[in-house]
Amino acid sequence: MSKTLNRRDFIKTTTATTASVATIASGITLTTFAANANENPVTNEKRWGMLIDTNRLTEANIDGMVTACKKEHGWGSEAHSTGDQKSNWIRKLKVKDKATGKVTSLPLMCQHCEEPPCVDVCPTNASMKREDGIVLVDRHLCIGCRYCMMACPYDARSFVHEDLTDQKEDMPRGKGTVESCTLCVHKVDKGEAPACVASVNSDAVIFGDLYDANSKINQTLKKVQSAQIRADLNLNTGVRYSGI
Amino acid sequence: MNIRYEQIQGRSLGFYALVAGLGVLILAALGAVWHMEHNGHWVTGMSNRIVWGMPHVFALFLIVAASGALNVASISSVFNKKLYKPMSRLSGLVSLALLAGGLMILVLDLGRPDRLIVAMTEYNFKSIFAWNIILYNGFFVIVAIYLWMMFERRMNKFSSKAGLSAFTWRLILTTGTGSIFGFLVARQAYDAVIMAPMFIIMSFAFGLAFFILILMASYKWTDRPLGDVVVNRLGNLLGVFVAAVMYFVAVKHLGNLYLAENAGVENFILFGEYVYSDLFWYGQIILGGLIPMALIYHPALRSNRSTLGLASVLVLIGGVIQLYIIIVGGQAYPMEMFPGKEILEGYGGIAAYTPSLAEIMLGVGGIAVALIAVTFLVKFLPFLPESLADEVSDPHHKS
Ligand code: SF4
Numbered sequence: 001m002s003k004t005l006n007r008r009d010f011i012k013t014t015t016a017t018t019a020s021v022a023t024i025a026s027g028i029t030l031t032t033f034a035a036n037a038n039e040n041p042v043t044n045e046k047r048w049g050m051l052i053d054t055n056r057l058t059e060a061n062i063d064g065m066v067t068a069c070k071k072e073h074g075w076g077s078e079a080h081s082t083g084d085q086k087s088n089w090i091r092k093l094k095v096k097d098k099a100t101g102k103v104t105s106l107p108l109m110c111q112h113c114e115e116p117p118c119v120d121v122c123p124t125n126a127s128m129k130r131e132d133g134i135v136l137v138d139r140h141l142c143i144g145c146r147y148c149m150m151a152c153p154y155d156a157r158s159f160v161h162e163d164l165t166d167q168k169e170d171m172p173r174g175k176g177t178v179e180s181c182t183l184c185v186h187k188v189d190k191g192e193a194p195a196c197v198a199s200v201n202s203d204a205v206i207f208g209d210l211y212d213a214n215s216k217i218n219q220t221l222k223k224v225q226s227a228q229i230r231a232d233l234n235l236n237t238g239v240r241y242s243g244i
Numbered sequence: 245m246n247i248r249y250e251q252i253q254g255r256s257l258g259f260y261a262l263v264a265g266l267g268v269l270i271l272a273a274l275g276a277v278w279h280m281e282h283n284g285h286w287v288t289g290m291s292n293r294i295v296w297g298m299p300h301v302f303a304l305f306l307i308v309a310a311s312g313a314l315n316v317a318s319i320s321s322v323f324n325k326k327l328y329k330p331m332s333r334l335s336g337l338v339s340l341a342l343l344a345g346g347l348m349i350l351v352l353d354l355g356r357p358d359r360l361i362v363a364m365t366e367y368n369f370k371s372i373f374a375w376n377i378i379l380y381n382g383f384f385v386i387v388a389i390y391l392w393m394m395f396e397r398r399m400n401k402f403s404s405k406a407g408l409s410a411f412t413w414r415l416i417l418t419t420g421t422g423s424i425f426g427f428l429v430a431r432q433a434y435d436a437v438i439m440a441p442m443f444i445i446m447s448f449a450f451g452l453a454f455f456i457l458i459l460m461a462s463y464k465w466t467d468r469p470l471g472d473v474v475v476n477r478l479g480n481l482l483g484v485f486v487a488a489v490m491y492f493v494a495v496k497h498l499g500n501l502y503l504a505e506n507a508g509v510e511n512f513i514l515f516g517e518y519v520y521s522d523l524f525w526y527g528q529i530i531l532g533g534l535i536p537m538a539l540i541y542h543p544a545l546r547s548n549r550s551t552l553g554l555a556s557v558l559v560l561i562g563g564v565i566q567l568y569i570i571i572v573g574g575q576a577y578p579m580e581m582f583p584g585k586e587i588l589e590g591y592g593g594i595a596a597y598t599p600s601l602a603e604i605m606l607g608v609g610g611i612a613v614a615l616i617a618v619t620f621l622v623k624f625l626p627f628l629p630e631s632l633a634d635e636v637s638d639p640h641h642k643s
C-alpha cells in the first residue's frame with residue numbers, strides 16, 4: 001500500500017462520519033458530539049436518500065455514474081483481481097419484464113437500507129448505519145468475515161482481494177476488508193451531492209433528505225410512483241426507483 | 245468393574261510417523277495461509293459472488309462434527325447408558341479437537357486474521373455470528389470442565405451434571421451454526437426452517453464417524469482390546485444417524501421443490517447441469533449415504549471393522565460434499581433480485597468457483613490440527629481405557 005491511512009488520518013479527512021465511527025469503536029454513544037462537530041449535523045431527523053427515474057436515465061448516464069463513482073473512490077482498477085473479484089460499488093443492470101417485455105436499465109448500488117441485514121449480521125459492528133441512514137463499513141473494525149456480503153440482498157458489497165495503491169484521500173480502503181457505496185458521505189457532510197448524482201446533472205437522479213417535506217426528493221416521491229427493489233423484504237431502502 | 249485408563253506409550257515408529265505426517269499437513273496449511281494472506285484473496289477461487297469457499301466448507305464441517313463427537317459422552321451421562329461411559333473422555337477430547345481445527349480454519353480465512361482480537365472484544369449482539377463466537381468459546385470451557393470432572397475422582401459425582409450442560413450447550417451451538425444460514429433472507433438456498441435441525445442430525449453422523457475412526461485406530465495401533473459389542477453398537481448408531489440425515493435431506497429438498505419460489509434453486513442443485521447435481525447424487529447421497537448404510541447393515545459385514553472404517557470415511561467425505569453443496573452451491577445460484585423480471589446484464593448467472601490448492605490445504609490442515617491434538621493428548625493424559633473388551637464394556641455380555 002503506497003498510502004496507508006491510519007485511524008487518525010481517517011479522522012482528519014472526514015468529519016461527522018468519524019464521530020460516529022469512533023463512537024462505535026469505543027462503545028460510547030457520541031451522536032450529540034457528532035451533531036456539534038459540524039454544521040451539517042448527523043441526526044436521525046434526516047434520512048438521506050436517492051430517487052432514480054429509470055425512464056429518464058439513459059444508458060450513457062448510468063455508465064457516467066459508474067465512472068464518476070470509480071473516479072471518486074478509486075475502486076475497480078485492482079490489478080490482480082478477476083472480474084468477480086474486483087470491487088464493484090455501483091453497476092449497470094438491465095432487466096426485462098417477463099410479462100411485458102419492457103427492458104429497463106438502472107444503476108444498482110448499496111440501497112442504504114433502514115433495516116440493513118449487513119449491519120444486523122456483522123459480528124464486530126464494523127458495518128453500521130449512521131443516524132442519517134447512511135450505511136458504512138468501518139474498515140478498522142472489519143475483520144473480513146464476509147458475512148455481510150452473504151446477507152446483502154443486492155450484492156452491493158465487495159471484498160478487497162489484494163493490496164491497493166493510489167488510494168483516494170477521502171476513501172481509505174484496505175485489503176481483506178469489505179466495502180460498498182458510502183453515498184459519498186465525505187461530500188454529503190460538506191453539503192455536496194454524491195459523485196454519481198452530480199455526474200447526471202438532471203432530475204433523473206435526485207438526492208436529498210427523505211424526511212424534509214420541502215426537499216425535492218420528498219416532494220417528488222409524493223407525486224410519482226416509486227418502488228424499492230425487493231420491497232417484500234421490508235428493508236425500507238434509502239435508494240428508490242421510479243419507472244421499474 | 246472399574247475402568248482403568250492409561251496413556252498410550254507413543255514411542256513407536258508408527259506414532260512418530262503419524263505425528264510427522266500430520267505435521268507436514270499443518271505446515272502446508274500454514275504456508276497456504278501465508279500465501280493467501282500475503283497476496284490477498286485474489287489467489288483463491290473466491291470472489292464477490294462466492295465469498296465463502298473451501299475453507300468455510302471444511303471449517304463448518306469440523307465445527308458441526310465437533311458437537312456431534314460429544315454424543316458418546318452425552319449418551320453415557322445424560323441417558324445413563326453404561327456401555328458408553330468408558331469412552332466419554334475420548335468423546336470429549338475428539339469434540340474439542342475438532343472444534344479447534346474448525347475454528348482455526350475459520351479464523352485463518354478471515355480477510356484480517358490479525359484482528360482476531362477485535363472479534364473477541366467488539367460484539368454486535370444482534371449478530372448470530374457474534375453469538376457463535378460466544379458459543380464456541382463457551383463450549384471449550386464447558387467441555388474442559390466436564391473432562392476435568394471425569395478425570396478427577398473427587399469430582400466424578402458432578403460429571404453427569406456437567407455432561408448435561410455440555411449436551412445442552414452443544415445442541416444450542418449446532419443450532420447457532422445452522423442459523424448462520426437462516427439469517428440470509430435473500431438467499432433462497434437457505435430459506436428452509438429445517439436447516440437448524442438438519443445441522444444437528446448432520447453433527448450426530450459426522451461426529452460419530454470421526455469418533456469411530458479415532459477409536460478403532462487408536463486401539464488397533466496400541467494393541468489394546470476393543471470388543472465387538474462396542475464396535476457394533478457404534479456402527480449401528482452411525483447407521484441410524486446416516487439414515488436420519490438422508491431423511492432430513494429428503495424432506496428439505498422435497499419441501500423446497502413444492503415451494504414455487506424456491507423451485508429454481510432446487511432444480512439447480514438436484515437436476516442442474518452444474519457440478520452440484522453430480523456432487524449431490526453421486527457424492528452426498530450414494531457415496532456418503534447409501535454405500536455407508538449398506539456397509540453397516542449388510543449381515544455379512546457385521547462386526548467387520550474394515551468395512552465400518554470405510555463406511556465412516558465415506559460418511560465424512562459425504563459430509564464435506566454436503567457442506568460444499570450447501571455453502572458454495574447456495575451462493576452460486578443468483579439471488580432473486582427482481583421477482584418477475586429477467587436480468588439481462590449486470591448480475592445473475594451461476595457464479596463460477598474453482599477452489600485453489602491453497603484453500604484445500606488450509607481445510608485439510610484443520611483436520612490435521614484436530615488429529616494431532618488427539619494424538620498428543622492421548623499420549624499425555626489417560627483418555628483411553630486400557631481395554632474395551634466385551635467383558636469390560638458390558639459385564640453381562642455372554643459370548
Ligand atoms: S444494500 Fe446491502 S450493503 Fe447496503 S445497507 Fe442494504 S444490506 Fe447493507
Ligand code: SF4
Pocket residue numbers: 118121122123124125126127137141142143144145146147148149177178
Ligand atoms: S466482513 Fe467486515 S463489515 Fe462485513 S460482517 Fe464481517 S466484519 Fe462486518
